Amino acid sequence: MSAARLKELEEMAAKLLETARKLPSGQDRHNALQEIERFRARITALQLSDMAQSPQPYDLVTRPCTIHAGRFRWDIRENGRPIQSSIESFATEQEAHEAHADGRLELEKLILVSRL
Numbered sequence: 001m002s003a004a005r006l007k008e009l010e011e012m013a014a015k016l017l018e019t020a021r022k023l024p025s026g027q028d029r030h031n032a033l034q035e036i037e038r039f040r041a042r043i044t045a046l047q048l049s050d051m052a053q054s055p056q057p058y059d060l061v062t063r064p065c066t067i068h069a070g071r072f073r074w075d076i077r078e079n080g081r082p083i084q085s086s087i088e089s090f091a092t093e094q095e096a097h098e099a100h101a102d103g104r105l106e107l108e109k110l111i112l113v114s115r116l
Contacts, residue, residue: 072096
């Protein structure tokens, strides 16, 4: 998919998110935000598939925490070197992996900036 089309989809997701945040609290708002997150996940998947075709220097990994023994964090790496980590540590590797959504958002920002 072209970079211009992906950018258009990202802008659409941002507008949807802005609109959903204006909805009153409740199940409808919650459902809309979940659908938007799924939409954004699909956009990320498309970006990542594009990255597979044209190598990017960034990746997102889960690793043991070096501060708190027995806990885990996610890292964004550039050419194998950590450049950003999760702020908090997680009790299990699975929890850290599930928290990748935050890491994916940060990774998306890096990918967008690198394409400028």
